[in-house]
Amino acid sequence: MISKEPARRLDPDKVVDSALAIADDEGPAAVTLRRLAGQHEVTPMALYRHFKDKDDLLAALGDRLLADVVLPEPTDEPWDRQLHKVLTAFVTALRGHPRLADLTLMRILVAEPGLALAERTMEILTEGGFSPDDAAEVGRQSICSLIALVTNDPIAREVSDPIAREDSLRRKRASLAALSPRKYPLVTAAADTLICPTSTDRYYALGVDLVVAGIHGVLKEEK
Amino acid sequence: MISKEPARRLDPDKVVDSALAIADDEGPAAVTLRRLAGQHEVTPMALYRHFKDKDDLLAALGDRLLADVVLPEPTDEPWDRQLHKVLTAFVTALRGHPRLADLTLMRILVAEPGLALAERTMEILTEGGFSPDDAAEVGRQSICSLIALVTNDPIAREVSDPIAREDSLRRKRASLAALSPRKYPLVTAAADTLICPTSTDRYYALGVDLVVAGIHGVLKEEK
DNA sequence: GACGGTAGGTCTACGGTGTAAACTTGTCAA
């Protein structure tokens, strides 16, 4: 009579929570319907009542990431400053989940938080002087670049286990150190940086700067 | 008696050929040890004599792509023109295999053709005024962006089957057309371009331009 | 020329995956 529903369980949001946790520290391949089901004390097939199939579940993961983007309020700063802030907000939301970042792209034009981001970005770009179509192409590529930036974060991308990580880095360093400095003077000289950039913050700052500077550049060329 | 070897078969290069063909028109998930073995009339386990495991095989695929990059000869043009050409050569090699492009990143610092590309890129960047370490970071991000550019090629990324492709596009268009033009004026206005850019060549040209312009931009900022 | 090592195949088997189809069961509306 009281509308308690003790028999109904399996909150889809909680399932996405679990999936997020698993994917974050073991990679998306570790996300398994059986494992998820087990964590929620349920049969694997139960998940199909809430997600069409595994891809649908992963899409929900992507939506979750996009929902974490907090768009800065429009101000009266110049358009490129505002663009910089919006894009920074985007990577900030993704940074925590580097192995899942690429799930977001295909959801941007589907889920609400992504659409808000898209609209705002295009707004800024047209304010900067792009035609809507050019803004679409430039914006699309910028978002792709930033997703790639996060996906390939050379620090977070490594296995979470710190000793295995250090081992993997050592092996890569050794393989570069074995190269002939005569044949590859610059690669060997900057080997450490190539394998793993010095600072994560600098890495991301540079990434956003590159994108914004690129947009600035092509805008001038077109005129 | 004649030194013919009718019993030995299974040329690893041919296996990579097959894998490439399968991945190109059905996606990398369709590449299966069993399927590959079947195509070469061999037991799945036979492949393990030539590849440590599946990842090793995919790495060989990545190497194959990188080997197709034809670096332009150094000239006396300004550094940014040369950089543009090198990066264009890179995406040109990948364009034919958009679903495999991301296999290349992890092989660049391992296989010879990738190292040549890396060294040449850093050469140009230092000539432009970057320190070796900055060249390493900027170069790395540029390569990542370009790989993402190819990977997300909105035309080639679609399923190869043209009728299914047209269907998928139609569905996306419909979903965007259903949005409120009041809430998302720019997104709905540029819907077609967002879903699928007008010209592939323009898409790639813009991509490379963005990267090169970005590098130019951050270089000036640093001084 | 006999012979042992080895490279390149085969066979069998295991544990894991996503998911289709048919079933049970608890809940609420009529």
Place this chain on the structure above:
DNA sequence: TTGACAAGTTTACACCGTAGACCTACCGTC
């Protein structure tokens, strides 16, 4: 009270990567 329906269960299937033991034809060496 009944009956529809949503949620979870059971069973089953086809497929995957790969470990381990085995065969077998070749090759260089004495």
